Amino acid sequence: MNYWQFRRQLYQHALKQWLESLTQVSTGIVALFPMALYALLLLPLLALGVLADKDSQGESFFYTLWGYLLLAYCWIAMQKEALAAADYALYDSSLPVSVWQRGATELGLLLYAANVFVIGPAAVLVAMVYGHFAELVSGKLWVSVTQLYPVSGLLACTFYYCQSAMGPVKPWLSLGLLPLFAMPWAASMHSPWLCLLGLVVAILVERTVRLPALSLAGLPQGFWRLFLQHDLNQTKPTLLRAVVVLLLLVIGATFVRQIGVSAKAPASLFLAFVLGVVAATKLLELESVRRDYHYYLNTLPITHRDSIVQALGYCLVYCLPAVLLIVKFNLLSLSQWGFFLLSYAATQIGILLRPGYYLLFPLLAAPVYLGMFTWFNG
Amino acid sequence: MLSFTQVSHHFGTRTLFRELTLSLPESRVVLTGANGSGKTTLLLIAAGILPPSQGAVSFNQQNVADIAMRRTIGISASKVNLPGFFTVNDMLAFQARQFNCEPGCHWADYHWVNAFGLTPFLNTRVEDLSLGNHKKLSLILALMHSPELLLLDEPTNGLDDQTRSALEACFESYAGQLIIASHEPQVFASNSNVRHLHLDASGVHDR
Numbered sequence: 349m350n351y352w353q354f355r356r357q358l359y360q361h362a363l364k365q366w367l368e369s370l371t372q373v374s375t376g377i378v379a380l381f382p383m384a385l386y387a388l389l390l391l392p393l394l395a396l397g398v399l400a401d402k403d404s405q406g407e408s409f410f411y412t413l414w415g416y417l418l419l420a421y422c423w424i425a426m427q428k429e430a431l432a433a434a435d436y437a438l439y440d441s442s443l444p445v446s447v448w449q450r451g452a453t454e455l456g457l458l459l460y461a462a463n464v465f466v467i468g469p470a471a472v473l474v475a476m477v478y479g480h481f482a483e484l485v486s487g488k489l490w491v492s493v494t495q496l497y498p499v500s501g502l503l504a505c506t507f508y509y510c511q512s513a514m515g516p517v518k519p520w521l522s523l524g525l526l527p528l529f530a531m532p533w534a535a536s537m538h539s540p541w542l543c544l545l546g547l548v549v550a551i552l553v554e555r556t557v558r559l560p561a562l563s564l565a566g567l568p569q570g571f572w573r574l575f576l577q578h579d580l581n582q583t584k585p586t587l588l589r590a591v592v593v594l595l596l597l598v599i600g601a602t603f604v605r606q607i608g609v610s611a612k613a614p615a616s617l618f619l620a621f622v623l624g625v626v627a628a629t630k631l632l633e634l635e636s637v638r639r640d641y642h643y644y645l646n647t648l649p650i651t652h653r654d655s656i657v658q659a660l661g662y663c664l665v666y667c668l669p670a671v672l673l674i675v676k677f678n679l680l681s682l683s684q685w686g687f688f689l690l691s692y693a694a695t696q697i698g699i700l701l702r703p704g705y706y707l708l709f710p711l712l713a714a715p716v717y718l719g720m721f722t723w724f725n726g
Numbered sequence: 727m728l729s730f731t732q733v734s735h736h737f738g739t740r741t742l743f744r745e746l747t748l749s750l751p752e753s754r755v756v757l758t759g760a761n762g763s764g765k766t767t768l769l770l771i772a773a774g775i776l777p778p779s780q781g782a783v784s785f786n787q788q789n790v791a792d793i794a795m796r797r798t799i800g801i802s803a804s805k806v807n808l809p810g811f812f813t814v815n816d817m818l819a820f821q822a823r824q825f826n827c828e829p830g831c832h833w834a835d836y837h838w839v840n841a842f843g844l845t846p847f848l849n850t851r852v853e854d855l856s857l858g859n860h861k862k863l864s865l866i867l868a869l870m871h872s873p874e875l876l877l878l879d880e881p882t883n884g885l886d887d888q889t890r891s892a893l894e895a896c897f898e899s900y901a902g903q904l905i906i907a908s909h910e911p912q913v914f915a916s917n918s919n920v921r922h923l924h925l926d927a928s929g930v931h932d933r
Contacts, residue, residue: 569819569820569823570820570823570824571824573816573820574809574812574820577809577811577812577816578809578811580811581811582811640807641807641808641809643770643775643776643803643805643806643807644806644807644808644809646774646775646776647773647775647796647799647800647801647806648796648821648824648825649793649794649796649797649824649825650793650796650824651793
């Protein structure tokens, strides 16, 4: 077995364990979307149609690029330990492998892990270069550049974010604050150029200005601290939940805006239902924390009911950023917000009463709510 | 006084105790038994954190399963899994807050932290502690709220000499009832008023 095969085996072993733990801890998301992971992987391929086209509208390019890069970054960030063979780092360091061989292996593993995000735009780029080969040779360079820059930029950015997901720099500005604050102006972006330029500037800024380390001093004490530090320590489920909510919002916003008026309300209702369920399934994670430490928690002078109330309260606060995002996207009407809250509450009741069948609760509550709503509106 | 009344406990098809009835008025009790005989399980049941399949356990006529009894009982056992993502400092602060027994000083100056030599590890995460330091933390958590009933599972396992001395001094001066599951016969060597119990497949016997 050579070094590449060894590292690849370590990666696959760690990935298998990670997927198993992810299925346990994020049961809500995985149960809700049995094909979620595969569907998420198909999204980049669908996105390429928008991202590789120089004539794409600025707004759709903006949302698609953000979703694509965010997904690529999170995809690698979630596999970071597996790619770095973190569990076997000491043994790996003891091996007589040259710096060059180690670097090449790590690059190979990164491309192997990010295949669907990198190979897609790379293949499109190769095909486009082949298609414009005559223009490239005949000297009409500017024509070729204008044709190729969206997909070249996408490929460069994807590779950058995949690489940066392995390091300490967090894309807090380029994939966080900037897209959120630029949303109101997305419609006025006439060209992909602006999006790519803004992204490059944001990357330069976030590489220079580091976020201050999170201080735990001001964070809540007591039972919430247990949940909070668990979340801070295990960021993968939170990351996955954030990605799913963001993708739902980005895809949902684009979809709802482009469909006919008569179909808008049912589409928004469906979105409200799914978002409510995804937000509520945070309680599954908290229940798993309570299960993991049940002997210790049983030694504390807190009743079972009190600890559930604390978990429900923590869930509510945890979901506030998602709620604010939904408000910012302005996707739901008042009645749809009611539907969101109903799905949220019914899912949490289901998790507490019948954890194995919790999805039945929102599924049964939804027609009741819709029936009542229709009846009240005559 | 700790009392077991008709306590039975099963793990799947395996029966650990069958209708165990036992009163322990002695202030010091040592429980011995082979690996897997159920010593730790008996301590967990006595602490009220593992409900027995049948029967009841009481301490001073109060059912140990009552939430109010948590303030009366302290337990240190390897099965009581501590949140590994907390630092020692956070773990101590969390426990103190839950039991309303904040020490009024920095944790580095806290008596048990000093006595057990845990001060250098206050900022270490619980999951990164060595076996001995993990045991020290578990003991401090059990002792912190000065419980009337202290249940310790193999308390000297992995401890250095300094901590063993501190723990022995604690055992001697401890005012409440102390029940220890241990393989080491020298526990309470200097104390003659100790009840020795042995646990095997046929039940609990005096030695």
